[in-house]
Each structure stands twice: as C-alpha cells, then as structure tokens.
Amino acid sequence: LLLGILGAPALGDPGPLEDVVIDRYYIPKICLREAQMGDFIRYHYNGTFKDGKKFDSSYDRGATVAGVVGVGRLITGMDRGLQGMCVNERRHLIVPPHLGYGSIGVAGLIPPDATLYFDVVMLDIWNKNDKLQITTLSKPERCNRTVENSDFVRYHYNGTLLDGTPFDSSYSKGSTYDTYVGSGWLIKGMDQGLLGMCAGEKRSIIIPPFLAYGEKGYGTVIPPQASLVFSVLLVDFHNPKDGVFLEHLEVPESCKRRAVTGDFVRYHYNGTLMDGTLFDSSYSRNQTYNTYIGKGYIIPGMDQGLQGVCMGEQRRVVIPPHLAYGEDGAGDKIPGSAVLIFDVHVIDFHNPADPVEIETVFRPEGCNVTTRNRDFVRYHYNCSLLDGTRLFSSHDYEKPQEVTLGANKVIEGLNSGLLDMCAGERRVLIVPPHLGHGESGARGVPGSAVLRFEVELISMEEGVPEGYLFIWHGEPPANLYEQMDLNKDGGIPADEFSTFIKTQVAEGKGRLMPSSDPEKVIADMFQNQDRNQDGKITPDELKLKSDEDQEKIHEEL
Numbered sequence: 001l002l003l004g005i006l007g008a009p010a011l012g013d014p015g016p017l018e019d020v021v022i023d024r025y026y027i028p029k030i031c032l033r034e035a036q037m038g039d040f041i042r043y044h045y046n047g048t049f050k051d052g053k054k055f056d057s058s059y060d061r062g063a064t065v066a067g068v069v070g071v072g073r074l075i076t077g078m079d080r081g082l083q084g085m086c087v088n089e090r091r092h093l094i095v096p097p098h099l100g101y102g103s104i105g106v107a108g109l110i111p112p113d114a115t116l117y118f119d120v121v122m123l124d125i126w127n128k129n130d131k132l133q134i135t136t137l138s139k140p141e142r143c144n145r146t147v148e149n150s151d152f153v154r155y156h157y158n159g160t161l162l163d164g165t166p167f168d169s170s171y172s173k174g175s176t177y178d179t180y181v182g183s184g185w186l187i188k189g190m191d192q193g194l195l196g197m198c199a200g201e202k203r204s205i206i207i208p209p210f211l212a213y214g215e216k217g218y219g220t221v222i223p224p225q226a227s228l229v230f231s232v233l234l235v236d237f238h239n240p241k242d243g244v245f246l247e248h249l250e251v252p253e254s255c256k257r258r259a260v261t262g263d264f265v266r267y268h269y270n271g272t273l274m275d276g277t278l279f280d281s282s283y284s285r286n287q288t289y290n291t292y293i294g295k296g297y298i299i300p301g302m303d304q305g306l307q308g309v310c311m312g313e314q315r316r317v318v319i320p321p322h323l324a325y326g327e328d329g330a331g332d333k334i335p336g337s338a339v340l341i342f343d344v345h346v347i348d349f350h351n352p353a354d355p356v357e358i359e360t361v362f363r364p365e366g367c368n369v370t371t372r373n374r375d376f377v378r379y380h381y382n383c384s385l386l387d388g389t390r391l392f393s394s395h396d397y398e399k400p401q402e403v404t405l406g407a408n409k410v411i412e413g414l415n416s417g418l419l420d421m422c423a424g425e426r427r428v429l430i431v432p433p434h435l436g437h438g439e440s441g442a443r444g445v446p447g448s449a450v451l452r453f454e455v456e457l458i459s460m461e462e463g464v465p466e467g468y469l470f471i472w473h474g475e476p477p478a479n480l481y482e483q484m485d486l487n488k489d490g491g492i493p494a495d496e497f498s499t500f501i502k503t504q505v506a507e508g509k510g511r512l513m514p515s516s517d518p519e520k521v522i523a524d525m526f527q528n529q530d531r532n533q534d535g536k537i538t539p540d541e542l543k544l545k546s547d548e549d550q551e552k553i554h555e556e557l
Contacts, residue, residue, distance in 0.1 A: 017096035031086035037070030042124035066225045085122040093118040126208045133206035143198035149182030153237040167221040199274040205230045236274030236339040238320040247316035255310035261294025265349040279333040317342040348386040348450040350432040357430035367422035373406025374463030376514025382454040421457045429453040461514035472510045491536035
C-alpha cells in the first residue's frame with residue numbers, strides 16, 4: 001500500500017493555502033460508494049512535513065485508522081480531504097495549519113503553524129444504516145427449494161475485505177464450510193445472506209461490520225470495524241427433519257406390481273451430489289446393482305426410495321445425509337453431510353416366494369390333451385429381460401426347440417410354464433431367477449434376472465415314466481427272448497434287437513421314449529441289456545426294467 005512520501009517538489013510550493021489541496025492520484029475504475037459525512041471509514045496514511053520528514057504513519061503502527069468522517073473527530077483538513085473518497089482510492093492531501101493543528105501544534109511531534117502532507121488510501125466505508133448487500137451472480141434454472149432457517153448448508157466461499165484483501169477461503173482448505181443457518185453459529189450477516197439460496201447458486205454478500213465482527217475484528221486477518229465481502233457457492237443443503245424426496249421421471253403405463261419390502265431389485269443408477277458431481281454409476285460398470293429392499297442392505301434412504309417402484313420405472317431419489325452416509329461421508333467421493341441424488345432405472349424385481357407367472361395368450365378350442373412331465377414337446381420361444389432386452393429365440397434356428405419335460409433339460413420355470421399346454425397354445429411366462437438361472441446367471445443372462453418367455457407349443461408326444469426308454473402297452477410276451485431272437489441262433493445282436501423294437505412300435509404294442517433320435521434310444525436300450533458288452537444279448541442278460549426294480553428291492557430287503 002505504500003506509495004512513497006509526498007514531498008514538496010511533487011506539488012510545488014502553493015504558498016499560503018486557504019483550504020485543503022486534494023490530489024486524487026489513483027481512482028479505481030469501479031466506485032460503488034463514496035465516503036459521505038457521517039460514514040464510518042477505515043484508511044491507512046503516511047503523514048509528513050514539507051521537507052518529507054515523517055511525523056506519523058498508520059503503517060508503522062500496523063493498524064488502520066477507523067472513525068467517522070465529517071463530524072469533527074478528525075482535524076478539519078483531514079475531515080474535508082477524506083470526503084468523497086472511494087474504496088481503494090489514493091489521495092495526496094496538503095492541509096494548511098489553520099485546518100490542521102494551527103499555531104499550537106502538537107508538543108514534541110508537530111511544530112506550530114505546520115503545513116501537513118498526507119498520503120491516504122481508503123480501505124472501507126460503511127454507515128450504521130447500511131443493510132446487507134446481496135448480488136446473485138448465477139442461479140440454476142431449476143430451483144425447487146431454497147435455504148431456510150434451521151437448514152444445514154454446505155458451501156464454498158472466498159472472503160475478502162472491502163478493499164479486496166483476502167482473509168479466508170474454503171477452497172484453500174479443500175473442503176466446504178458446513179453449518180446450520182439461523183442457529184447463531186455464523187455471523188449475523190452470513191446467516192441472513194444464505195437465506196433463499198438454491199443449491200448451485202452463487203452470490204456476492206457484502207456484510208457491514210455490525211453484522212460481522214464489529215469493533216473487535218477477528219484475529220490478525222479481520223481488523224476492527226471491517227466490512228466483509230463473501231463470494232459464496234452453495235453446494236447443497238438439507239434439514240434434519242427432511243425425508244426422502246421422490247421425483248417420478250418416467251412410469252410405465254402398465255404397472256401390474258410395485259416393489260415392497262423383501263423384494264429383490266435389479267436397477268441401474270447414476271449417483272450425484274447436489275452440485276451435479278458424479279460419485280458413482282452402475283452404467284460405468286455395465287452391471288446393474290442387485291439387492292433386497294427394506295432389509296438394511298443399502299442406505300436407509302435408498303431402502304425407502306425404491307419402495308413402490310414399477311418394473312421399467314425411472315425415478316429420482318434425493319436422500320438427506322442422515323438417511324445416507326451422515327457426517328462422515330464415504331471414501332473420497334462422498335463428503336460428510338452430503339445430500340445424494342440417485343437417478344434410478346428399475347430393470348426388474350422379484351420375491352423369493354414368487355412362482356412362475358403364466359398368461360395364456362391363445363388356447364385352441366377342444367383342447368382335451370395337455371402336456372405332462374415326461375412328455376416330449378416341440379415349441380417355439382422368444383426369451384427377453386423385462387426391460388425388453390432380447391436374449392434368445394428358437395426362430396433363429398431351423399427347427400423348434402425339443403425337450404422331454406421333467407427331465408431337467410430346461411430351467412425349472414420354463415418347464416413349469418410348458419405343462420398343461422395344448423398343441424397350438426401360446427403363453428407368456430414370467431420366470432423369477434430362483435426358477436431360472438439364479439444369482440449366477442448364464443451365458444448372456446445376467447445374474448438374478450427375471451426372464452420373459454413367449455412360448456408356442458407346436459406338438460407333443462406322450463412320454464414314458466422316468467427311467468424307462470420303452471414301455472409296453474399291454475403285457476409283454478411270455479417268451480420275449482425267443483421272439484426277439486429272430487434267427488434262433490441263441491444270441492440277439494443289435495440289428496435284431498432294433499428290428500424287433502421297431503416292429504413293436506409299428507404294431508402299437510409299445511412305445512419308445514419320445515426323442516428326436518429314436519435310433520439312439522434303441523441303441524441305449526441295447527447297451528443296457530448287453531451287460532458284458534460283447535455285442536449280443538443272451539437269455540441271462542435280457543431283463544425287463546420292472547424285473548430289475550424288483551431285484552433291487554429284494555437286495556435292499
């Protein structure tokens with residue numbers, strides 16, 4: 001602030017002066033206010049005589065001068081010379097003796113009839129009638145709520161004196177300033193200046209000393225009677241009484257069911273702070289977040305926020321810190337006392353007690369014969385997730401899907417959904433994961449996914465009991481081996497066995513286990529009977545399955 005001492009050569013010798021000589025050698029480009037009579041001012045100065053000898057300096061004392069201008073508390077020349085000054089303006093003042101200390105002077109300091117030279121810089125101006133000055137620098141387009149008394153706020157700030165001298169900054173500390181509003185924890189001016197702010201809003205707040213630190217100042221950084229200027233960015237705020245706030249962004253027209261406590265939900269989310277900072281996203285991991293709701297596995301606010309969601313719904317969940325991570329925050333991305341915003345897209349949900357949901361789309365008239373376990377069926381299907389993501393389709397292949405029901409060849413839910421169907425019937429099946437591919441999923445199927453099947457039964461063949469490859473429609477021949485030994489050579493090779501079985505099927509005396517490959521079924525039957533694997537069946541080897549079962553029971557007894 002020191003610009004040197006004003007000496008006689010600088011202004012020349014004006015001779016006897018009638019009034020104060022004012023040289024406004026620096027005027028700031030912006031002057032929002034000029035010192036008026038009755039204003040309280042703070043300023044620095046150097047005082048010298050004409051020869052440049054210093055008689056006084058506020059700089060040497062390390063403290064600014066504070067007082068009221070124009071009311072006779074200063075020497076008349078200074079009173080006049082300070083009026084009209086702007087903050088940061090610099091002036092050279094020449095005060096003639098009759099407007100200074102006159103013919104008496106100040107003993108040991110200022111001789112009688114001394115002309116005084118002052119180099120002054122104005123630092124602060126205020127008035128007891130001043131009010132808080134609030135300027136909105138920027139404001140978000142959406143502002144659903146503003147700060148009220150008793151709210152807890154998190155904000156960044158830069159604090160300066162009125163002349164621009166910085167005294168504090170939250171940015172330099174790397175963390176927001178967190179506090180309650182209207183509870184006496186802040187200076188009065190800041191308590192008032194934060195009211196009505198939106199999250200994300202920027203304000204300039206000019207606080208007069210009587211609403212700041214007043215006559216005492218604060219430490220070495222805020223002098224007594226200092227006006228303060230705060231540039232504030234409100235990061236977020238909440239009230240301890242707040243609950244979870246929900247905003248329904250998109251709700252499907254058809255919502256047959258809503259999630260409740262105990263349901264297992266799969267959802268995608270983006271998690272942000274109130275200022276828009278992203279702290280987490282399931283999309284970045286390309287994997288849904290899967291959890292039970294209402295059981296304490298997730299933060300309480302999300303437990304509440306997912307209640308009542310529909311499949312496919314998009315919802316915004318705003319969670320106050322006391323229902324999130326509290327005062328401690330989480331990791332290095334979620335600060336303490338932070339309000340969290342989750343934009344959620346629910347993919348699906350289910351309950352561990354859910355059965356397969358079956359909707360019959362079409363059922364032919366005169367449907368008397370329906371599928372049962374062990375039947376061999378051919379069907380077409382489309383399989384997708386509940387969000388519409390296509391997974392598999394039998395239409396991608398030349399033939400329909402073929403399976404023996406109840407043989408553990410398809411997932412349990414699909415097997416159940418194919419039972420009691422007529423040929424030509426069409427159904428929609430909703431299969432929960434515990435009846436599908438479970439928590440682990442399968443190739444192309446996410447873990448814990450609910451599956452949607454569109455199925456059409458093309459045909460069905462009556463099956464055989466479990467463990468059987470062939471059953472007789474009546475009693476088997478009493479001399480079975482002799483009839484099977486077509487060339488009567490005492491041994492039955494594979495071709496004779498195959499010819500005999502096919503004849504029984506053709507004549508309606510028995511039926512094979514339904515299969516897309518009857519030859520393999522017959523080959524399996526032959527291998528089961530050819531117990532020593534020598535390529536032919538002997539009388540001792542040939543046994544009906546019913547006889548084998550009886551022998552096993554006898555052995556167990």
